[in-house]
Amino acid sequence: MELTTSPGRIIQSVQRAFDLLERIAKHSEGVRLSELADGSGLNRSTAHNLLASLEELGYITQDRKGAAYRLTGKLNGLLRPDAEAEHALRARIRPVLQAVSAASGESAFLGLVSGSNYLCVDAVQSDKPLHLAVKPGERTALLGQALGHALLAADTDLGHSIRGHDPAGWKHHAKEIDDARRRGFALDLDSENAGISCAAVAVTPCAAIAIAGPTNRLPELRLIEIAQQIREELDKVRPMGQGWF
Incomplete structure (x- = not known):
């Protein structure tokens, strides 16, 4: 009718x-x-x-x-921050990407929630001959990636939405997401992409930073150190008395 x-x-x-x-x-x-x-x-x-x-x-x-x-957070996930707010976030986070990339020697990137994916909006590439190339504009599923798991751990409503949309995928990655919630950072130890490992930290429920590179250079203890450094660098640029967006 x-x-x-x-x-x-x-x-x-x-x-x-x-x-x-x-x-x-x-x-x-x-x-x-x-x-x-x-x-x-x-x-x-x-x-x-x-x-x-x-x-x-x-x-x-x-x-x-x-x-x-x-x-749930699904409606929010359909909307990206407006251009001015996103530009301000990228400008504030850029020094963090540069600092952690220089310290780790690996590629660093910033991702924003976009539906059931995250969108890479900025990246600093490693200068090593063998490195992970991450390009702004790339979209990647939240489930199965450290950056996505950091975001899902940070936003309960987003987690409910993704779990309802893909219950099998959620079940497969539930422990990694729970670990990310408990630790305050997410790790991918050569589990999704052969030869690549990653550490990720949520900046807000809709934005996260990750460092990724060859597994032979990023054992678990090294990834934990990098995750802690990301958090320390974020504290240096975190706005006082206002939100990131």
């Missing part, structure tokens, strides 16, 4: 779904089915079906069946 408005048409089911999303967005602590149905004028069966679809798509979540609905 469609509702016709001027100057265009609105599909009623789409309108209802967005109305529910907007209502949930007003309640950071979550809101229950009965309140959503009554507030939107929908019968509970219709509201439940729409909410089930939104949950399956990863835009809302419940801690358990029958609990309140709340937004």
